[in-house]
Amino acid sequence: MTNPQQDIRPFRIDIPQAQLDDLGARLAGTRWPDEVPGVGWSRGVPVDYLKELAEYWRTGYDWRAHEAALNEHPQYTTTIDGQNIHFLHVRSPEPGAVPLVLLHGWPGGVVDFLDVIGPLSDPRAHGGDPADAFHLVIPSLPGFGFSTPLAGPGMNAAAMARVLVRLMSLLGYERYGVQGYDTGSWVAPAIGRQAPGQVVGVHVNALITFPIGEEGEMDGLSETEQRRWQAMQDFNDGYLQCNSKRPQTVTYGLHDSPVGQLAWIVEKFKELTDPEEGLPEDSVDRDRILTDVSLYWLTGTAGSAAQIYYEEISANAWSDGSGDAWSDGSGDAWSAESGDGWAAAQPGTVPTGVLVSAHDVTVRRWAERDHNVVHWTELDRGGHFLAMEAPGLLVDDVRAFFRKLR
Secondary structure (H helix, E strand, C coil): CCCHHHHCEEECCCCCHHHHHHHHHHHHCCCCCCCCCCCCCCCCCCHHHHHHHHHHHHHCCCHHHHHHHHHCCCEEEEEECCEEEEEEEECCCCCCCEEEEEECCCCCCHHHHHHHHHHHHCHHHHCCCHHHCEEEEEECCCCCCCCCCCCCCCCCHHHHHHHHHHHHHHCCCCCEEEEEECHHHHHHHHHHHHCCCCEEEEEEECCCCCCCCCCCCCCCCCHHHHHHHHHHHHCCCHHHHHHHHCHHHHHHHHHHCHHHHHHHHHHHHHHHCCCCCCCHHHCCCHHHHHHHHHHHHHHCCHHHHHHHHHHHHHCCCCCCCCCCCCCCCCCCCEECCCCCCCEECCCCCCEEEEEECCCCCCCHHHHHHHCEEEEEEECCCCCCCHHHHCHHHHHHHHHHHHHCCC
């Protein structure tokens, strides 16, 4: 009988030097555009800011050092249903550790979680309680990083969840938790719905929730919730429209120009970190941002990572007539059943914890409509990229949530 573990292959990141030399040459030869004077960040990333950051990427940033840091963690690849999957697998030294899947978002990757790996897997060594330990499985979502190429169309949140449920089974984990943000907050509940007997709990941050047209759903919203709903409606979704409707066309510029890829991603770090008025590196270490961007560039995944937006929004969403159509496409949180608006799917049954940072727009009643929320935490600081901005806050809440479920 074939041992399933034989299908899991050890992996190390080793980018050929020729690729790094090509990156440096492209950065040096950038054709810089003019810009309207005096508009700051209001129309996109300012030229002067991006020039300085690109020059640092070319002459100051050390990819090899960060590649080595990533390679300190055990990494593997496997193929599930034709899809290549790359993942970190960090086992805790504590015998009673609970397996936990950590799921990133866009524009992120496994690098997002580097600051929480130690505290979550080995709390004893980081001033914590060893009873809170986790074995960590940190995949690159299909289409991201080294989980490429995409096996084909249809890789939405539900399909990603099926692959990851299979991965956890392949690793021999019968009971485990899941944590995710952004795209990961779509995929994590889908894993819970597909494997409720295996998933002990789902923890999410940067969770997006929406009204669905039910009578009374807007009544009695708190002032904070009204602000969050207004922020959702006011959000500049230009990147989302491009990713969800024309991902392949946008890819040509991002795949051919590292400065284009840099601008596309760093703008999200500017808009989604706390405080928004600061520079991206005020919230997230500059080298960490560049490691994230470098992984997109060096793996050539600008296009394949954007496909999740097409699968979830453009291909599956119903519109309310305003042009603002939102869906997770999997039936896990939303479904369009009658053609006349949004209708709530059956709520998930797996215990769910929700962590809301100062930047998040999550509305509790809408989250509780779609998920079995048993744990809710509101923070007065932190942004979208919480694992990088305030890793201690994320670690504390993950520990507190799963402590109830162990």
